[in-house]
Amino acid sequence: MRVIVDGDLCTGHGRCYALAPDVFGPDDYGHCTVVTQATGDGTVALSFEAQARVGRDSCPERAITITD
Amino acid sequence: MTTEHEATAGEVPGLGFTNVDPETSARPQQFYPMMREMGVVPVEDMMLLTRHEDVMWALRHPDVFSSSMDAIDIGNVRPLIPLQIDPPDHVKFRRLLDPLFAPREMEKLEADVRRLVTELIDGFVERGECEFNSAVAIPLPCTVFLRLMGLPLEDLDLFLRFKDGIIRPAASDMAEGRAMARATGQEIYAYFEDVIAKRREHPEDDLLSGFIAAEIDGERLTTEDILDISYLFLLAGLDTVTASLGCAVSYLAQHPDRQQMLRDDPTKVPAAVEELLRWETPVPGVIRAAVGDVEIGGTTIPAGKTVTCLLASANTDESEFPDPELVDFDRAANRHLAFGAGLHRCLGSHLARLEMRVALEELHRRVPAYSIKAGETPIYTMGIRGVEYLPLVWDTP
Numbered sequence: 001m002r003v004i005v006d007g008d009l010c011t012g013h014g015r016c017y018a019l020a021p022d023v024f025g026p027d028d029y030g031h032c033t034v035v036t037q038a039t040g041d042g043t044v045a046l047s048f049e050a051q052a053r054v055g056r057d058s059c060p061e062r063a064i065t066i067t068d
Numbered sequence: 069m070t071t072e073h074e075a076t077a078g079e080v081p082g083l084g085f086t087n088v089d090p091e092t093s094a095r096p097q098q099f100y101p102m103m104r105e106m107g108v109v110p111v112e113d114m115m116l117l118t119r120h121e122d123v124m125w126a127l128r129h130p131d132v133f134s135s136s137m138d139a140i141d142i143g144n145v146r147p148l149i150p151l152q153i154d155p156p157d158h159v160k161f162r163r164l165l166d167p168l169f170a171p172r173e174m175e176k177l178e179a180d181v182r183r184l185v186t187e188l189i190d191g192f193v194e195r196g197e198c199e200f201n202s203a204v205a206i207p208l209p210c211t212v213f214l215r216l217m218g219l220p221l222e223d224l225d226l227f228l229r230f231k232d233g234i235i236r237p238a239a240s241d242m243a244e245g246r247a248m249a250r251a252t253g254q255e256i257y258a259y260f261e262d263v264i265a266k267r268r269e270h271p272e273d274d275l276l277s278g279f280i281a282a283e284i285d286g287e288r289l290t291t292e293d294i295l296d297i298s299y300l301f302l303l304a305g306l307d308t309v310t311a312s313l314g315c316a317v318s319y320l321a322q323h324p325d326r327q328q329m330l331r332d333d334p335t336k337v338p339a340a341v342e343e344l345l346r347w348e349t350p351v352p353g354v355i356r357a358a359v360g361d362v363e364i365g366g367t368t369i370p371a372g373k374t375v376t377c378l379l380a381s382a383n384t385d386e387s388e389f390p391d392p393e394l395v396d397f398d399r400a401a402n403r404h405l406a407f408g409a410g411l412h413r414c415l416g417s418h419l420a421r422l423e424m425r426v427a428l429e430e431l432h433r434r435v436p437a438y439s440i441k442a443g444e445t446p447i448y449t450m451g452i453r454g455v456e457y458l459p460l461v462w463d464t465p
Contacts, residue, residue, distance in 0.1 A: 011413040014171050015403075018338070029163065030170030030418065057401035060409050061128075 001044040002067045003052050005032050009063035016064060020055030023048050024064075032063065093448040096352065097393070100381040108367035114374040115367070116353070120385035120405075122365040123377045126356060127410035130154050133356035133375060135412055140355045140374075141246060143234045143253030148300040149293060151412060158411060160284050165297070165415055168275065174418045177212070181423055184211055185430045193434055196464040197441065200317050201310070201456055204431075209309035209423055217301070218274020219263065230256050231306045235452060253299070260298040264291055301416075308351055309420050311454030313427055315348035316341070318446045318455045319395070320428075321439050329397060331432045340397045341424045346404035347395050349380035350453045354408055379405045380453070438462040 003023065012031045016024040023044060025035045044052045044066075056064040092099075100118065103109050109116040117123050126133045134154050137147050147153055150161040167173065188207060192198040210224055219227075233252030239245035263276060271277040279294045289297075320327040330337055353376040360371045369375060383404050384392040407414035414420070440446060441459040449456050 011409070011411055012166060012170070013407065013409075013413060014418060018171070026171055028170065029166040030172075031166075054401075058403060060403040060405060062403075 001049050001052060003034055003044055003056070004065045004067065005034060006063045006065070007031070009061045010059075011061055013060050015058040015060065016055035019058050020048075020051040023052045024055045032059075088450050090445070090447065093450050093453075094446070096380065096453070097347070097384055100378075100384050103378070103381055104385060107365040108369070111376075114355075114376055115369055116376045116378050116381075117364065118378045118381040119365060120382040120388040123379065123382040123405065124409055125364060126375065126377050127354070127405075127408060127412070130158075130411060132359055132362050133377075134359050135354075135356055138357040138372070138374075141249075142303060143246075143249035143251075143256075144296070144299055145253070145257075146292060146296050148303075149296040150415070151300055151304070155411070161297075162411070162415070164282055164284055164289075168278070169415050169418055171418045174422045177216075177419070178422060178426065180215070181208075181212060181426045182430065184208060185427050186434075189430055189434050194464060197459070197461045200458040200460050201314055201454075204427060205310045205313040205317070205455075205458070208313065208427060210306050212419070212423060213301070213305045216275050217298070218267075218272050218276055226259070227302065227306065230259070231303060234303055235307050236449070256299055256302060257295055260295050261291065264294050264298075304414075305416050305419070307452050307454070308416075309423050311350040311449075311452045312345065312348070312420060312424055314455030314458055315350050315453060316344040316424060316428065317431070317460070318440075318448075318458050319344055319348065321446075321458075321460055323395070324437060324439065326395065326397065327432070327437065330428060331437075334429050334432065336397050337425055337428045337432075338421075339399070339402075341421060341428065342402050342404065343395055343397050343399055345406035345424075346383045346389070346399075346402060348453060349383045349404075349406050351406070351408075351414075352380035352453055353378045354412070377408075379408065436462045 010032045012029060014026060014030055016032050017026050023035055024032050027033050052066060056066055103116065103118040107119060108122065109118055117126055135152055136154055137152050139152070150158055150165060153161060185204070185208060188204050192203050206228070207224070210227060211221065214221055214224065214227065230252060234249045237245045237248035237252070239248050264280065267277045267280055271280065276294070276298070279289055279297060282289055320330070326340070330340055356375045356377060358369045358371055358373045358375055362369050383389070383406060386392050388403065407417040438460045439462070441461045444459045446455050447457040448454070
């Protein structure tokens with residue numbers, strides 16, 4: 001599983017990193033970044049896949065996509 | 069259809085609607101399904117977007133739906149920053165302001181907010197009753213705001229008068245309301261002009277001093293820029309959290325099962341805050357102006373038309389929220405638009421969330437099962453959906 005954040009769509013609602021803090025984190029502006037220890041090269045470790053889906057599903061802007 | 073049209077037209081802050089019947093203002097949610105059926109609903113001289121899809125589209129296309137001064141008049145003489153700034157300038161201001169209100173920054177305020185909530189609850193918990201609006205919902209956000217801005221707490225009453233003078237002027241018609249808002253607006257500019265001048269002389273550790281020192285692309289903000297930011301903060305930061313707290317606690321007072329959930333399991337509070345924001349949507353609509361002719365939801369909106377994006381209706385749209393009438397603290401995906409969406413997403417949303425979470429945590433930790441006082445009825449306001457009278461009672465040992 002890989003997560004992709006569309007930086008043009010993210011406006012900093014912060015729901016992803018509030019609900020899925022091991023996968024997503026805030027930058028200085030409160031916008032979404034992918035937390036690397038969970039994902040390394042963008043691939044989500046198996047144990048964090050459920051969290052990644054929660055993060056995606058909670059984004060009001062639908063800025064997060066997940067690919068297999 | 070008259071009733072709900074009057075009700076929804078009241079989303080416009082500053083219009084001072086007073087003739088809406090109490091049942092309509094208590095439960096506006098009942099009208100939204102019918103309005104979504106209609107799609108784009110014409111009301112007086114504006115159009116309401118009621119479907120989630122249409123609201124999202126409008127909020128994401130600032131080139132089509134402008135948030136400039138054409139959209140709404142709230143007593144100001146220049147565009148409010150950043151609300152009434154369209155791209156490309158908008159992002160410059162948000163790059164400056166976003167870090168100041170990011171969740172990490174807000175976390176630093178938590179202990180202070182909790183102390184304040186604790187003091188407020190200390191003041192009434194043993195009495196077995198309170199009027200929640202005056203006891204918590206008004207003083208909490210107003211005190212937090214004054215501290216953030218570095219303004220004296222003695223000015224609290226002045227600030228309440230300022231924001232009420234704009235948001236709900238005691239006027240008999242719209243023209244009078246606008247005139248009163250404009251007069252209050254002048255007082256707000258004068259107040260902040262004076263404070264900004266003082267901070268230029270003697271900087272302090274507060275937001276206003278921060279704005280004076282801040283630079284965008286190597287240039288300092290002008291006094292006018294800082295006035296236009298402060299004016300918006302005053303209007304956006306006080307009333308909205310007061311309203312949100314009132315709506316949440318009024319709901320919980322009338323739904324003892326949900327209330328008990330938060331008492332039994334405080335870890336549910338953050339999700340409850342989100343779900344109550346979805347269901348109540350205290351800022352029911354945000355206003356835009358159509359830049360050109362545009363077709364949306366099968367309706368053509370002519371250039372220059374004022375459009376209200378009805379967030380409250382989008383937040384109960386069954387196409388986005390399964391079982392939308394159910395207030396479910398375990399709702400799986402809650403992509404509510406209570407803080408808007410797109411580039412004008414509420415700057416203060418993380419502060420609002422902090423204040424609501426801490427208030428609900430402490431309230432349910434300290435106050436036993438509470439309900440609406442017998443024989444009394446909460447009084448909801450139109451425009452910003454708040455509860456201006458919320459009498460609560462509970463048993464005392």
